[in-house]
Amino acid sequence: MQELAGFLRSRRERLAPVRDGRRRTPGRRREEVAEAAGMSVDYYSRLEQARGPHPSVPVLNGLARALELDDDERAHLFRLAGEAVPEEPATNGVRPGVRLLLDRLRDDLAVVISDLGDVLAATPRAEVVFGDVVGRNLLRDFFLGDQSWVPEEDREAIARGHVADLRATLARRPTARPLVDELMASPMFARLWAGHDVAVRRMARKRLRHPEVGLLEFDCEVLSAPEHDQRLVIHVAPEGSVTAARLALLVSADEAAGRMPEPWTLVPVSPSSE
Template structure:
């Protein structure tokens, strides 16, 4: 029974993916929906025969390494990965690293909240999505330096001075400590932590104090790009399955900050 359930799950996920979802070119000659078995096998770095036997409920019990490869090939989220391990009768291993892709429904939120700056950060504090208003408020291009921890402690990119700078430092360290516990095998995260320890005595001091901060509502004073300051709200929406956070920057209705954000937003249209 377990093998058949695993086979059904793999087929359903494969047939629900489009080539574009995994970075493959579209092929109009496809007669069936979804990816081909050989495409999934190539993405998972395994033989087509082995993958086909899994889908036919004939294969051996896959190892955790194979299950992690299938997780990446089939673009499974955290909950789906856990389900895959359960179907295979294997204890879920720690995820290899933070999820660094943004779900379409999450990225769509960034432009559906009127007159709000919005960013999405992964567990290592990389900005993996943002809207134009957030880029103006937070210092522009996130492609050159996407990591807010580096910006905060190493000065590798703009980070507006605000009334919450010290608190943000504690929040960053708290989140990175939890990420290090969850993703001990992630080379990119380990490299980031080495950089921060080597380049910032403040980071080392905060790390040793082991701060604990829960995401939620905070009020900050930030500089207006045109001069002066704005008193804004920073509210965090947690995406638990992907270990990501969506940060919304807004002004209270009827306040100068709300009017300023509205005018800034209009200039971007």
């Protein structure tokens, strides 16, 4: 409790002082913090003196609000109190840093995907190759939809990767459970989920069958946001490869037909709440 007490004092003292008409206090008064947190002054004072009872989750939430803690400080407060850090809600839209990276990759095949498989944004060239993917969920598409775009010999490995990654997500974010329950309708998903494999998706080789140009092969780089809730996936076709030539044909055909999206900017959406 000593660490918790010291942390509370330090956060209170760093808050903007309050003028009371007689003197300017160094930071907030205990009474002011206690009132904002919805607790008695005596209770809060005992917490700062390491004499208080173990604070409950509602008390910790009140303290975090009253002390104006940011996300990292709030998490630290909960850990000091021996409580699990409450799950933060998923981010709506693309994070600014990820958005900047994607904008600079506008001439490449890149997409932003949430940790639940929602496609949040795509570069125009990615939409030319992959179709209208923004707003779709890749896990639902794969396990509950049409798998014909994936070569048959690759489907098992891709399914294992999806399942292992989703299990890692579930450990961080319990609200992923409804998606897991929904995907149980797929016999393949249910079989692999029972294996309890867990792995975060990173670099991978991907192959897909395009309806117009045939088989495409990519080296995929996966860059995760620090919060691990969004990933920027870049699809690279080696220079001089058959895939690179086929991509050039696709882009040329779309430009000639006037189908290339303009302007070449991001297409952000909010992640699925289903």
